Amino acid sequence: MSIIITRRALVLGAAATLAGCDRLASNATIRRALFSAENFHQWAQRSLMARNAMAREFHPDQISPIFRANGTANPNTPEYKALWRGGFADWRLRVTGLVDRPLSLSLAQFHAMPHREQITRHDCVEGWSAIGKWRGVPLSLILNAARMRDTARYIVLRCADDMGGGKAYYESIDMVDAFHPQTILAFALNDRPLSVANGAPLRLRVERQLGYKQAKYLMAIEAVNSLSQIGRGKGGFWEDHAGYDWYAGI
Ligand SMILES: Nc1nc2c(c(=O)[nH]1)N[C@H]1C(S)=C(S)[C@@H](COP(=O)(O)O)O[C@H]1N2
Ligand SMILES: [Mo]
16 A cells, blocks of 8 residues: 655644644744745655654653753852842743744744654663653744755854853754654743752753763754864863764653
8 A cells, every 4th residue: 555645734733733733923033934834845744754753751640750950950150140039031042053934032032933742761871861841843943934944054052051161061962863753942841840959941852862861951053064263172071081983862
């Protein structure tokens, strides 16, 4: 038996999937960008063609009682403290680099965009793991809204915490992971707003990768075509400073 899937069916299928889980974006520009047929097509195609299978998802009764914090537990910089004091109302995620429409997105805009929820296991190379329920916006939606250019090959994530000498934590992922359906920019853990310890106000969840790829305290994401100009060129803070593998697939 052969199954013929038309492009239109794919687009409609993607639309139905999204409509099932969401409230719509309140900002008209973002809504137009998110829901244009062209973007939907690219999103549907890239989502369905992703090389990676889905990471395992768990049941609510498997959620760890405590999701421990690791690495930075509070960025504690004057800038971050000011944002925290204001309830992150002045925080923005900047979307820059190889995009035709750079964005600056507030937390309220994230709350208004389509969400995904997933209960997954986080594995840290230091030898612990925890299961948590994450809620966030698919990174693919953000990249499509910013009209990412075809020349982009990686997404760099810029964080608020100073790792010493004024160098902020950073990470990067390729487009397979960036467009994977479980790759989200998460603002809630276990039905509560993300705590400072776990990365408030927004962090990456890239579920087929180890803990150090899950960048916390996001301030900007940047589409680039090479990692050679980022940090020392290995694509992430621990990759550059401790020889960790850039591809931390699990
Ligand atoms: N900005 C930032 N992101 C980060 C880190 C960090 O120190 N700073 N540590 C990483 C590591 S090694 C792990 S295991 C996870 C820990 O996430 P958690 O604190 O929510 O457990 O965050 C990752 N993302
Ligand atoms: Mo880690």
